[in-house]
Amino acid sequence: NAGVTQTPKFRILKIGQSMTLQCTQDMNHNYMYWYRQDPGMGLKLIYYSVGAGITDKGEVPNGYNVSRSTTEDFPLRLELAAPSQTSVYFCASSSRGSGDLGEQFFGPGTRLTVL
């Protein structure tokens, strides 16, 4: 049971490039989340999904897109990368929503630098 896995671990992008951050969970969780974490800051929710085919915006969705075609995978797409998107990105999943006290399990993170 690998839990939540993310690839790549590190990436450097040039301004204007695009990329997809991959996230996969093998716990059959319905709920999945993407966060970003800037130095000295807490986690900001980018997008979340409550099941395959259902996604919704979080607190900071601008510049990102997501899709959820399967229960396992929840990729995050960056279009036209900007320096403001330099951050550490965490994917998380839970078996129930936060309102039901479902614990969120986090992946190891992707450290992205945009130059």
Add this chain to the structure above:
Amino acid sequence: QKEVEQNSGPLSVPEGAIASLNCTYSDRGSQSFFWYRQYSGKSPELIMFIYSNGDKEDGRFTAQLNKASQYVSLLIRDSQPSDSATYLCAVNMGPGGGSNYKLTFGKGTLLTVNP
């Protein structure tokens, strides 16, 4: 704007002492409260959750909740150097009944336990 506030620290305590970490939140309707531990360069890990007023104990950790004061705290007894990490407070500020899936995170408190 719904907010979760924590002292950024660093909070420095000697080994064996009690570490007290505090968190306040802005939404009086908040339902559930989580404490995550994050080691440097790693992903957050849930260590406690609480949803009823009062204390909840788990080993060396005690979470305390006072909804009237909109205040939640984490006490770590017999602090060990391995407890040195950033502690993130997270709050579910949505409506109850499991219809909200999102957590709002504080910026975290850096705890250092000195041998």
